[in-house]
Amino acid sequence: MSDTPDIAPDSTAARVALWRALHVQIDPPPHVLEDEVGLQLLAPEPNWRGRGDMDPQFTRPFRASIVARARYIEDMVAEQAGRGLSQYVILGAGLDSFVQRRPELASRLKVFEVDRPGPQAWKRRRLVELGFGIPDCLCFVPVDFEANESWRDGLLAAGFDDGKPAVVVSTGVSMYLSKEANAAALRQVAAFAPGTTLAMTFLLPLQLADPGIRPALEMAEKGARASGTPFVSFFKPAEILEMARAAGFGKAEHVSAQALTQRYFAARPDGLRPPANAEELLIARV
Numbered sequence: 001m002s003d004t005p006d007i008a009p010d011s012t013a014a015r016v017a018l019w020r021a022l023h024v025q026i027d028p029p030p031h032v033l034e035d036e037v038g039l040q041l042l043a044p045e046p047n048w049r050g051r052g053d054m055d056p057q058f059t060r061p062f063r064a065s066i067v068a069r070a071r072y073i074e075d076m077v078a079e080q081a082g083r084g085l086s087q088y089v090i091l092g093a094g095l096d097s098f099v100q101r102r103p104e105l106a107s108r109l110k111v112f113e114v115d116r117p118g119p120q121a122w123k124r125r126r127l128v129e130l131g132f133g134i135p136d137c138l139c140f141v142p143v144d145f146e147a148n149e150s151w152r153d154g155l156l157a158a159g160f161d162d163g164k165p166a167v168v169v170s171t172g173v174s175m176y177l178s179k180e181a182n183a184a185a186l187r188q189v190a191a192f193a194p195g196t197t198l199a200m201t202f203l204l205p206l207q208l209a210d211p212g213i214r215p216a217l218e219m220a221e222k223g224a225r226a227s228g229t230p231f232v233s234f235f236k237p238a239e240i241l242e243m244a245r246a247a248g249f250g251k252a253e254h255v256s257a258q259a260l261t262q263r264y265f266a267a268r269p270d271g272l273r274p275p276a277n278a279e280e281l282l283i284a285r286v
Contacts, residue, residue, distance in 0.1 A: 004142065006125055007118025011227075013094035014042055015053055016172065019063040020070070022049070026056055027272055032264045033067040033074075037097035041126045061213050065274035068260040069171055069281060073199050074098060076283075077167050080197065081108050087166035090114065091151065092173045095123065099138045106137050112160055114151050117142035152188055165195030165286070172279070175203040175231040176224075182233055183243055186284070190248035196286040198249070204277045205234045213275040237280070244284040255281035 009017075017038025024034055026049075048054065077088055077098075086109055090096050093113035099106040113120070120142050127134060134140075143154045156162060168189050174182050189198045206217050221231050235243075237254040244252035257274040260281075265273045 004117040004121040006122040007116070008122055009042070009095055009119045012172065012229075013119070014038075014044075016066055017042060017095040017097075018044070018048065018054060019059055019066050022054060022056075022059060023063045023067050025049070027063075028270055031067075032064075033071045035067075035070070035097055035101060037100045037132075038095035040130055041095055041123065058216065060272065061275040061278075062216070064265070064272050065257070065260075065279055068257075068264055068274045069201060069279075071264060072255065072260060072281065073167075073169055073171070074102065076197070076199065077109075078102075078105055080167060081105060085165060085167060085195075086110060087160065087164055088112070089155065089160070089166050089168040091168065091170040094119070099135060100127070100132050103135070106135070109137060110139060110159070111137055112139045112141050112155055112158060114141040114143055114154065117144060163193055165193045165197075168192065168196065168198045170198070170200045172201055174200060174235070175233055175279075176229055177233055179233050179243075183247060186244055186247035186249070190244075190284070190286055192286055194286050198244075198282070198284045200282045200284070201279050202235045202240050202282055203231065203233070203279050204236060208236070208277040210275045210277060213278055217278060240282050244282060247284075249284040249286060251285040253283045255283055 008014075020033060020035040021039035024031055024036055053059070077085075088098075088109045089112045090098070091114045093115045096113065099111050115123075120140050124134065124140060139158050141151070141154045141158045143149045143151045145151075160166070170185070177185070186198070189196065206214060206221065209217050224231050237256075241252045241254060257276045257278065257280055261273045
């Protein structure tokens with residue numbers, strides 16, 4: 001057992017987990033994603049839904065975006081697992097709950113959760129305390145990014161087979177990295193085995209966002225800057241696609257909010273949908 005001290009998840013990871021739970025608790029079914037595991041791990045105060053960043057109307061487009069991207073990725077993982085894929089890598093895993101919610105699918109894979117040592121130790125402890133345990137399919141990969149440790153080296157040390165393809169996922173991270181760091185990350189994944197797929201979210205320039213969501217995004221940008229973790233990279237779809245191809249991916253596709261809406265929200269009478277031109281998905285294949 002590691003001697004790494006527990007460090008609670010940062011506010012961004014906690015907020016995402018609570019928004020996923022909020023979707024289940026206040027949006028009518030059918031739910032795009034049913035996930036209250038992060039809520040159980042966090043065990044917030046009973047009045048957590050009264051917080052300003054949990055306001056039902058304010059969070060409406062954000063929670064739609066969060067659950068849509070997670071559902072799309074999990075559908076992709078399920079499809080590829082059906083074709084024999086055996087490795088799933090989650091970069092900056094935070095409070096991801098795929099293994100706990102989809103045990104049958106997860107048991108057919110080796111799931112590598114890459115994250116900072118402190119929050120990962122906290123998550124491991126909470127999973128045990130709540131009775132989820134640590135199944136054999138789940139492999140924690142602690143990486144100290146601030147010390148410039150290599151997440152790829154960490155994966156290999158944890159048993160990742162670089163001769164086999166994987167699905168590699170990075171959500172909610174690219175905006176905090178420089179364009180050079182994002183390009184380097186793309187090159188790293190593009191060097192994985194043929195058949196590997198990367199799913200990565202990226203944030204479009206704020207001025208391109210739907211007018212109704214732009215003030216909230218600007219507020220989030222100011223808050224991130226004030227907390228010392230500013231948004232530093234924004235990409236237009238054509239730019240991120242070109243970066244992926246230049247990094248060595250054979251195919252690259254932009255999955256827009258409109259595409260996610262058509263796939264998961266089209267029949268909803270409540271009008272819930274992810275905002276256009278905010279945070280969208282890059283799918284790139286080796």
